[in-house]
Amino acid sequence: MKNSFWRNLSTHGILILGTIFMSAPVWVAFMSSTHSADTIFREGLQYWFGGHFFETYTEVLFIEGGVMKKVTALEMLGNSMILGLGFSIGKVVISMTAAYAIVYFRFRLATPLFWIIFLTLLLPLEVRIVPSYEVVAGLGLLNTHTGLILPLIASATGTFFFRQYFKSVPEELLEAARLDNAGPMRFLIDVLVPLSKTMVAAIMIIMFVVGWNQYLWPLMMTTEENSYTIVIGIKQIYQVLSEGGELPQFQKAFALTILAVLPPVLVVLVFQSWFVKGLVESEK
Amino acid sequence: MSTLTLSGINKRYDNGAHAVRGVDMEISDGELIVFVGPSGCGKSTLLRMVAGLETITEGEMKIDDLRINETSPADRDVAMVFQNYALYPHMTVFRNMAYGLSNRGMAKSEIEAKVRETAKMLRIEDYLERKPAQLSGGQRQRVAMGRAIVRSPKLFLFDEPLSNLDAKLRVQMRIEIKRLQRELGVTSIYVTHDQTEAMTLADRLAVINEGKVEQMGSPMDLYSDPKTLFVASFIGSPHINLLPARFETGQLQVGTTAISGFEGLPEGVPLMLGIRPEHIAQHPDGGIEISVDLVEQLGADSLIYGAVSGFDSAEPEELCVRAGEALQLTPGERIKLNFEVDRAMVFRTDSGERLV
Numbered sequence: 001m002k003n004s005f006w007r008n009l010s011t012h013g014i015l016i017l018g019t020i021f022m023s024a025p026v027w028v029a030f031m032s033s034t035h036s037a038d039t040i041f042r043e044g045l046q047y048w049f050g051g052h053f054f055e056t057y058t059e060v061l062f063i064e065g066g067v068m069k070k071v072t073a074l075e076m077l078g079n080s081m082i083l084g085l086g087f088s089i090g091k092v093v094i095s096m097t098a099a100y101a102i103v104y105f106r107f108r109l110a111t112p113l114f115w116i117i118f119l120t121l122l123l124p125l126e127v128r129i130v131p132s133y134e135v136v137a138g139l140g141l142l143n144t145h146t147g148l149i150l151p152l153i154a155s156a157t158g159t160f161f162f163r164q165y166f167k168s169v170p171e172e173l174l175e176a177a178r179l180d181n182a183g184p185m186r187f188l189i190d191v192l193v194p195l196s197k198t199m200v201a202a203i204m205i206i207m208f209v210v211g212w213n214q215y216l217w218p219l220m221m222t223t224e225e226n227s228y229t230i231v232i233g234i235k236q237i238y239q240v241l242s243e244g245g246e247l248p249q250f251q252k253a254f255a256l257t258i259l260a261v262l263p264p265v266l267v268v269l270v271f272q273s274w275f276v277k278g279l280v281e282s283e284k
Numbered sequence: 285m286s287t288l289t290l291s292g293i294n295k296r297y298d299n300g301a302h303a304v305r306g307v308d309m310e311i312s313d314g315e316l317i318v319f320v321g322p323s324g325c326g327k328s329t330l331l332r333m334v335a336g337l338e339t340i341t342e343g344e345m346k347i348d349d350l351r352i353n354e355t356s357p358a359d360r361d362v363a364m365v366f367q368n369y370a371l372y373p374h375m376t377v378f379r380n381m382a383y384g385l386s387n388r389g390m391a392k393s394e395i396e397a398k399v400r401e402t403a404k405m406l407r408i409e410d411y412l413e414r415k416p417a418q419l420s421g422g423q424r425q426r427v428a429m430g431r432a433i434v435r436s437p438k439l440f441l442f443d444e445p446l447s448n449l450d451a452k453l454r455v456q457m458r459i460e461i462k463r464l465q466r467e468l469g470v471t472s473i474y475v476t477h478d479q480t481e482a483m484t485l486a487d488r489l490a491v492i493n494e495g496k497v498e499q500m501g502s503p504m505d506l507y508s509d510p511k512t513l514f515v516a517s518f519i520g521s522p523h524i525n526l527l528p529a530r531f532e533t534g535q536l537q538v539g540t541t542a543i544s545g546f547e548g549l550p551e552g553v554p555l556m557l558g559i560r561p562e563h564i565a566q567h568p569d570g571g572i573e574i575s576v577d578l579v580e581q582l583g584a585d586s587l588i589y590g591a592v593s594g595f596d597s598a599e600p601e602e603l604c605v606r607a608g609e610a611l612q613l614t615p616g617e618r619i620k621l622n623f624e625v626d627r628a629m630v631f632r633t634d635s636g637e638r639l640v
Contacts, residue, residue, distance in 0.1 A: 175337050175364070176431075178336075179335065179363060180383050180384035180387055181358035181387040182358075190383070191372060194374040195374055
């Protein structure tokens with residue numbers, strides 16, 4: 001009895017410490033964002049609510065800021081949302097169709113081709129960023145949503161997950177569908193997509209967060225403030241802070257950070273049951 | 285209402301395996317044909333070739349005198365019941381049954397009517413809105429059959445449909461399949477490795493071994509008049525008794541026992557004497573003696589197993605006798621047996637050919 005009490009205490013202690021460790025910076029950022037610029041400048045980081053919550057957040061959300069004072073946080077959130085959604089939907093569609101072709105159309109070289117796709121894991125965007133930039137610039141897609149999303153959309157991991165999943169779908173389902181006069185497209189849409197919907201949800205959630213948090217590529221790609229994502233916006237606002245001669249607007253930077261964290265957190269919180277389902281169970 | 289003709293059907297896989305070797309077969313309208321054989325004998329491959337799920341390497345296949353070798357599975361108008369049912373797990377029972385119909389462009393109202401009618405016939409109308417995962421094995425089996433029946437195809441193909449059910453349900457479904465097939469009068473092929481299932485279901489039975497049809501005929505024909513050793517040993521439960529023998533000086537030599545009554549058998553060739561368990565009876569002057577090992581009481585009759593005297597005790601030959609309930613024996617007892625010579629069969633061991 002005593003033993004288990006101490007064990008509970010220590011495990012919970014560790015968990016609580018970990019939670020505090022992880023969330024403390026977010027807390028500090030949020031609290032500081034509710035204070036005025038000169039409070040932070042004079043007293044440093046804040047640990048409790050200040051009185052400037054509405055003031056700061058309405059200003060950040062609706063009044064143009066940035067270097068050229070041309071973009072609001074709301075617009076940047078919109079850009080991020082487009083990037084996140086385009087990134088995740090695109091990845092799911094592309095990797096699902098690629099896996100479908102590899103698993104079901106048994107064309108020659110399907111397996112070597114799959115491993116070539118898999119090899120692209122060794123070539124993340126950071127490695128091929130200069131040629132990618134060349135291509136996108138050549139196509140005239142700088143500062144567009146298409147240019148932002150397209151080079152990131154192919155996914156070896158996604159293809160791999162879908163391939164493994166499709167391989168586990170019993171062969172007889174395909175045969176039954178063939179006897180039921182379902183062509184390849186029908187089979188994909190009527191059988192495979194509904195079967196893998198939890199899997200799709202899980203991949204979409206992960207990819208949305210990854211897409212939302214993209215940093216390097218949007219930084220290279222976007223030169224006009226109108227196409228900044230929120231992550232780039234944060235980077236820009238801190239740059240202004242360190243350069244500007246006026247009073248540093250730390251509260252705005254913190255507010256922007258909090259705003260940037262919010263959507264991915266909401267997505268994960270809302271969809272986490274699907275997410276777990278997709279990774280743990282399958283309906284076959 | 286259709287006939288199916290197979291002529292010279294062969295299947296070779298890319299890796300060189302020769303799964304089906306020259307099958308000729310004529311299946312008439314409304315017949316229920318059972319393909320039976322050990323696993324890996326090519327019976328499922330043959331069925332899948334009829335369905336169009338496997339290509340035909342050689343030979344010709346016709347439904348109603350129309351060549352179907354190149355016809356896609358959907359256009360052959362055949363319906364298949366799979367071993368693991370292959371129901372679409374995300375669709376309701378209704379959708380499972382309606383899917384093939386709506387893919388063929390049938391009107392909604394007509395689909396609704398056909399599905400309900402079929403569901404009623406199979407007594408699954410209460411489950412139409414359920415998903416397959418919420419059904420028991422027997423119910424899933426019915427849905428799988430319903431999916432085939434609802435399409436009113438030219439051919440039903442059953443690929444070991446009962447092997448996932450428990451013994452009691454299997455017997456029940458077997459009867460039901462037979463009844464439905466009679467009622468609907470649809471030409472059907474049924475694949476199984478279970479000889480009891482084969483015997484009870486078939487109008488005609490094709491025993492398949494190593495890709496070849498060993499013999500085809502009515503269940504009773506195959507039972508009483510097998511053409512090969514394989515057919516004789518495969519059909520019948522309990523199995524036919526097979527004793528190695530030789531023909532010497534006008535008598536059949538089984539172990540140390542000489543049995544007269546056989547004529548014109550080749551000498552010096554290893555032979556196999558086959559006697560069905562029910563054709564052996566206890567007889568005080570019987571030529572064959574066994575020492576009883578085991579008695580299985582089945583109620584109406586009992587099965588007596590024992591080692592035949594006159595064989596090397598290192599390689600004993602076991603004999604099974606079906607006896608009436610009157611015969612009560614205990615293990616270790618020795619009894620003399622006689623068998624009906626004119627109902628016994630003799631096979632060549634090397635080729636499996638039947639001689640008598």
